[in-house]
Amino acid sequence: MGAIQLESSLAEKDMAVLVDTKLNLSQQCALATGKANGILGCIRQSIASRLREVILPFLLITGEAMPGFWAPQHTRDMDMLERGQQRVTRMIKGLEHPTYEERLRELGLFSLGKRRLRGYLMNLKEGCREDVARLFSVVPSDRTSANGHKLKHRRFHLNIRKHFFTVRMTKHWHMLPREAVKSPSVEIFKSHLDMQQRYHQRT
Numbered sequence: 001m002g003a004i005q006l007e008s009s010l011a012e013k014d015m016a017v018l019v020d021t022k023l024n025l026s027q028q029c030a031l032a033t034g035k036a037n038g039i040l041g042c043i044r045q046s047i048a049s050r051l052r053e054v055i056l057p058f059l060l061i062t063g064e065a066m067p068g069f070w071a072p073q074h075t076r077d078m079d080m081l082e083r084g085q086q087r088v089t090r091m092i093k094g095l096e097h098p099t100y101e102e103r104l105r106e107l108g109l110f111s112l113g114k115r116r117l118r119g120y121l122m123n124l125k126e127g128c129r130e131d132v133a134r135l136f137s138v139v140p141s142d143r144t145s146a147n148g149h150k151l152k153h154r155r156f157h158l159n160i161r162k163h164f165f166t167v168r169m170t171k172h173w174h175m176l177p178r179e180a181v182k183s184p185s186v187e188i189f190k191s192h193l194d195m196q197q198r199y200h201q202r203t
Contacts, residue, residue, distance in 0.1 A: 029077040036084035043088075050093040056107065059088050071116060071168065082112050110197055117172060118193050124169055126186045150174060 011020040011027055018028040043058050072078050089103040090096055104111060110118070151170050173181075180192035 025072050026074065026077050029072050029080050033080050033084060036081075040084060040087055044091070050091055052092050052094075052107070055088065055092045059085060059109065071120075071165075078113055085112055114197055118190075118197065120165070120169055121172060121176070121193060122186060122190060124173065125183070125189045 011018050013019075017025070018031060019025065020027055039058075043055075047054065047058075049055075072081060086100050089100065089107065089109075092103075092107075095103045095106060098106070100111075151173050177192065177196070180189055180196070183189035183192060
């Protein structure tokens with residue numbers, strides 16, 4: 001580039017996210033998991049109490065080790081990220097033996113995967129109309145089974161595009177109830193999301 005020779009690189013960081021030449025986030029998942037495990041090790045060594053009110057706030061700290069604006073592509077990477085939260089919930093006194101799903105219900109929490117999805121949908125809801133128009137075309141729908149606000153992403157030929165935000169979010173957006181999509185504020189939209197996720201968690 002000009003007089004500067006650019007060297008080849010197998011991976012680069014962009015907005016604190018490590019992306020390799022195949023646009024694969026496995027290395028980022030490994031780094032985030034290592035950071036979360038380091039935080040968990042400090043908790044085990046420095047906190048003697050295992051009471052719920054003591055341990056529960058640390059779930060937010062371990063969750064912050066995971067950048068919010070990216071999504072793992074492979075099941076193994078999703079499971080790798082989830083294990084950090086599994087370990088913290090198992091540390092709570094009285095919840096050592098129930099399954100992970102039972103611990104989440106008891107604590108009123110969601111899995112990291114659902115928390116990521118919730119964040120993506122909220123970003124989509126609060127994004128300005130101009131930004132949404134650049135990513136999607138909006139198709140009005142009068143079907144009673146639809147939410148009346150159908151998003152349509154552009155067609156693509158590369159398989160890697162199925163992991164892009166525009167493709168991943170359309171099916172989840174279409175599954176939202178009409179009252180959620182029509183919410184006048186992000187806070188009301190958030191409450192609808194939480195109600196829906198808790199319903200699916202119980203069923």
